[in-house]
Amino acid sequence: MAKNMSEKAKLTPTPPAAASYEAIRRRAKEMENDTVRFLCDLVRTQSYSSKEREVIAVIEREMKRVGFDEVRVDGLGNVIGRIGSGARVMAFDGHVDTVLPGDRSQWTFDPFDARVDGGKIRGRGSVDQKGGVATMIHAGAIIKELGLNDQFTIYFTGTVMEEDCDGLCWQYILDEDGIRPELVVITEPTNLNIYRGHRGRMEIRVEVKGRSCHGSAPERGDNAIYKIARIALEIEKLNERLRGDPFLGKGTVTISEVKSSSPSLCAVADEAGIHLDRRLTLGETKESAIAEVRDAAARAGYPDAKVFVLNYAEAAYTGKVYPTEKYYPTWALGEGSPHLRSAVDAYAGVLGRPPLVGKWTFSTNGVATAGLKGIPTLGLGPGNEAYAHAADEACPVEHLSAAVAFYAALVAKLNGKV
Numbered sequence: 108m109a110k111n112m113s114e115k116a117k118l119t120p121t122p123p124a125a126a127s128y129e130a131i132r133r134r135a136k137e138m139e140n141d142t143v144r145f146l147c148d149l150v151r152t153q154s155y156s157s158k159e160r161e162v163i164a165v166i167e168r169e170m171k172r173v174g175f176d177e178v179r180v181d182g183l184g185n186v187i188g189r190i191g192s193g194a195r196v197m198a199f200d201g202h203v204d205t206v207l208p209g210d211r212s213q214w215t216f217d218p219f220d221a222r223v224d225g226g227k228i229r230g231r232g233s234v235d236q237k238g239g240v241a242t243m244i245h246a247g248a249i250i251k252e253l254g255l256n257d258q259f260t261i262y263f264t265g266t267v268m269e270e271d272c273d274g275l276c277w278q279y280i281l282d283e284d285g286i287r288p289e290l291v292v293i294t295e296p297t298n299l300n301i302y303r304g305h306r307g308r309m310e311i312r313v314e315v316k317g318r319s320c321h322g323s324a325p326e327r328g329d330n331a332i333y334k335i336a337r338i339a340l341e342i343e344k345l346n347e348r349l350r351g352d353p354f355l356g357k358g359t360v361t362i363s364e365v366k367s368s369s370p371s372l373c374a375v376a377d378e379a380g381i382h383l384d385r386r387l388t389l390g391e392t393k394e395s396a397i398a399e400v401r402d403a404a405a406r407a408g409y410p411d412a413k414v415f416v417l418n419y420a421e422a423a424y425t426g427k428v429y430p431t432e433k434y435y436p437t438w439a440l441g442e443g444s445p446h447l448r449s450a451v452d453a454y455a456g457v458l459g460r461p462p463l464v465g466k467w468t469f470s471t472n473g474v475a476t477a478g479l480k481g482i483p484t485l486g487l488g489p490g491n492e493a494y495a496h497a498a499d500e501a502c503p504v505e506h507l508s509a510a511v512a513f514y515a516a517l518v519a520k521l522n523g524k525v
Contacts, residue, residue, distance in 0.1 A: 126255055126524040128456040128516055134249050135512035142507045143228060145169055146241040149203075150221035150230035156204040156271035159184060160424045163203065166240065166265045173248035175263070183279040184425045186265040187286075190247050191256045196287060197521070198262040199247075199514060200472055201240035201294040201488075202269030202276065205232040206496050213498035227501035234490030238502040239294025239510070240265055242489055246514035255519040262286055266472060272419040274475030275431050281480055290446050290521075291476040292514065293486035295467065296495060296502075299458075299509055301450055302486045304439030305467035306355050307387035307478055311400055312380055313338060314413040319370055319377035328375035332367050334409055335379035339365070341403035342383065349399075351388060354439060355466060358388040360400075382417075387437045435470055436478030446483045449520045454487075456525060457516035458509060468492060487513055 148169075154162035163186045170178045170188040177189040186203075208218040208231050216224075218231040228238070247263050250256050266276035280286050293302075315338070317331030339362055351357035364382035369375060385396050397414055404412035420430040440447055447464070454462040469492065477484035489506030519525040 126253055126519050128525055130253060131249065131255070131515045131519065132457050132512045134253065135246075135508040135515065138245055138249070138511065139504065139508040142241055142245045142511060143223060143504060145245065146228050146233065146238055146502070146507065147221035147230075149237040149241060150228070150232050151219055153219060154204050154232070155207060156268045157421055157424055159204050159267045163265060163267070166203065166244070169244055170247075170263070173244065174251055175247060181279065181284050182425060183276060183283075183427050183429060184267045184423045185276050185280060187280070187284070188244070188247065188263040190251055190261045190263070191259050193257060193259040195259045195289055196262070197259050197290045197292070197518075198264055198286065198288040199243040199292045199294060200264045200266055200277070200476075201236055201243055202267070202472065203237065203240055203265045204267055204270050205235065205237070206270050209498065215499055218500070223504060224501075226505070227503050229499070229501040231500055233502040234296045234492075234500050235495035236295050236488060236490075238490050238507065239296065239488040242507055242510040243292075243294050243514055246511045249511065249515040250518050253515070255515055255524050256522050258522050259518070261518065262288065267423060268421070269472055271421065272431065272433070273470050274435055274472050274479065275419065275429060277472045277475035278431060278479065279429055281475070288482060291473070291482055291484045292517065293471050293473050293484060294488045294510070295471045295486055296488045296490035296492045297465075297467070297486055298491045299487065299489065299506055300463040300465050301447070301454060302465055302467050303442075303444075303447055304355060304477070305437075305470060305473065306358065307391075307437035307474060308435045308470050309385045309387065309393060309396060310417045310433040311383040311385055311397070312413075312415055312417055313383065313400060313404060314378065314380040315409055317375065317377045317379065320375050322373040322375060325375050331376045331379035334407075335365065335367070335381055337407040338404050338409060338412060339381055341407045342381070342400070345399055345403045349388075350390060352390065355388045355437065358391050359386045360384070389437055389439060391437065393434045435474035438473055438477035438484065439466070440477065440483055440485050444483060447485055450485055450487075450517055453516040453520040453525070454513055456520070457512045469495065
């Protein structure tokens with residue numbers, strides 16, 4: 108790995124007389140080794156959902172080191188850094204928690220032994236999405252040192268519990284911290300493309316009752332597993348009927364878990380249930396999705412099946428419990444959005460090529476900022492989405508300086524500095 112550039116003098120050279128895309132690109136490249144160092148620090152610091160305390164401390168120290176105007180940790184445990192104090196407000200967001208490594212035998216290296224190999228920083232979270240966290244914070248350093256902002260109060264949020272409950276962190280920031288940006292930039296992996304939306308999702312439970320009896324005489328009972336199995340087959344058919352959208356694609360539903368209960372393994376099941384992962388395209392709502400599942404149960408012959416949306420009420424590492432329904436709305440920023448146009452222009456100006464504008468396959472904190480609250484939201488992040496939650500996760504080094512340059516250039520563009 109490149110030598111640690113820890114001295115502040117190396118981080119904050121004398122800014123040029125005037126901002127330019129070339130100056131931003133050059134400074135981001137000069138900082139690349141230090142951004143690699145910071146990302147490796149983050150990857151080495153394990154941070155599963157609701158266990159992010161140690162990585163939050165690493166981020167807090169880095170924000171202070173590069174000269175953020177204010178750094179604080181809120182009640183849910185999100186770290187929030189601020190640059191500027193303008194009348195307008197914008198935010199960059201990156202979640203700091205990761206999924207587990209999974210089966211270690213599928214990895215060809217230690218998922219937490221962060222290092223550069225073959226031009227990539229390897230390790231769990233390098234793509235999803237500590238690369239985005241590292242780059243947005245170092246973009247903040249460039250924004251400050253090159254004088255790219257005077258109109259905005261810019262927040263950089265290292266958010267918690269996203270892997271377990273996407274958007275919960277931003278529900279807290281918006282409703283409890285009182286921050287209301289005019290634009291949120293999500294730094295989830297996009298392979299350096301600009302993304303402007305994704306399908307929503309919800310978690311649905313379907314339960315049926317049966318009547319238990321001894322397994323030696325099943326005719327005396329009413330097996331709940333057979334009932335839920337028939338409903339499951341109707342759910343499979345429902346998936347084929349779901350609507351599509353030209354941009355976001357088709358809605359989907361799949362069964363991700365089956366459970367049953369009985370007095371013993373020598374008894375007929377008296378209760379059974381399935382867990383549904385429902386992905387919502389434009390035009391689909393919580394109410395329409397629930398109605399479709401109820402219809403599927405009725406087609407199976409069980410109109411009295413219990414169908415409901417699950418809730419999330421787990422404690423953050425701070426001990427705070429902030430319950431929410433597991434409904435995460437669909438969102439898409441309009442093609443005519445002035446914020447999107449500014450992002451496209453800044454991308455072309457600083458990276459020298461037009462961007463691909465697309466969408467995420469998975470879900471992000473945009474379900475809260477855009478889906479629930481209607482705040483214009485877009486995203487760009489280092490790393491390929493295909494490596495998210497996968498073994499041998501690794502992020503290209505060259506993506507880091509490119510992402511840093513884009514974030515800084517977007518701020519410069521919105522401020523009329525370039």
